[in-house]
Amino acid sequence: MADVNPLLPVASAPVMARRDFLQGAFAVVGVPPLCCTSRLLPATSVTFEADRICIDLDHVPELCRSGAAFAVVDTARKINLLIVHAAHNRYVALDRSCTHGGAQCTYNKKRKTLQCTSLNHAEYDLNGTLLHGRTHGNLKSYKVQAARSTVVVFLERKA
Numbered sequence: 001m002a003d004v005n006p007l008l009p010v011a012s013a014p015v016m017a018r019r020d021f022l023q024g025a026f027a028v029v030g031v032p033p034l035c036c037t038s039r040l041l042p043a044t045s046v047t048f049e050a051d052r053i054c055i056d057l058d059h060v061p062e063l064c065r066s067g068a069a070f071a072v073v074d075t076a077r078k079i080n081l082l083i084v085h086a087a088h089n090r091y092v093a094l095d096r097s098c099t100h101g102g103a104q105c106t107y108n109k110k111r112k113t114l115q116c117t118s119l120n121h122a123e124y125d126l127n128g129t130l131l132h133g134r135t136h137g138n139l140k141s142y143k144v145q146a147a148r149s150t151v152v153v154f155l156e157r158k159a
Contacts, residue, residue: 038071038082038096038106048074053093055083055151063151069107071096072153081142081153082107082114084126092126093142093153100135114139 045059053072055063062068069084073096082096084107094114096105103118113131116122122133128141143154 038069038104041070041072041083046072048077048079051155053079053081053153053155055153057149057151067109069109071104079155080104083144083151083153084114086112086126089146091144091146091151093144094124094126094128095140098122098133098135099130099137099139100133105139 041055041060041063045056045063047054047056055072057064060070063070063083063085066085066087069082072079072081072083072093080096081093082105084092084094086092094105097103098105098116098118098120100116100120100122101118103116103120105114105116105122105124107113108115108123111123112126114124114126114128116133116135120134122135123131124139125131128139130138143156145152145154
């Protein structure tokens, strides 16, 4: 072991956050990053309007199945939502960013909840209400209307 000269400054080792360490470890063994578990809706299935998002189910038939969930992201419009086909002819739309630290939430089909992908694992019901977790409130939910082969998400916050 080398002697340390007390008169010379000692370089401190870089500090790595636990989350970064675990994501790096997962990547080494081939597990996808924690933040990338929701599939994005194909661009051909989404139309953005001033106050709504229209989803053409003919271009994304997977969303027609109960339990399916997709992310809708448009950074220019500051849209980052999760669309869930919760039950027959019932769709929900919620902000996808956890209120704790902004990590992305994904749909847990088995529990029928949204779960934060960070190590915090906050969990929300399909109304956006926090069930448990260390966080700062509920997720925003949006009014959704389904008709025939179209799902419309109204971007004004649900009352």
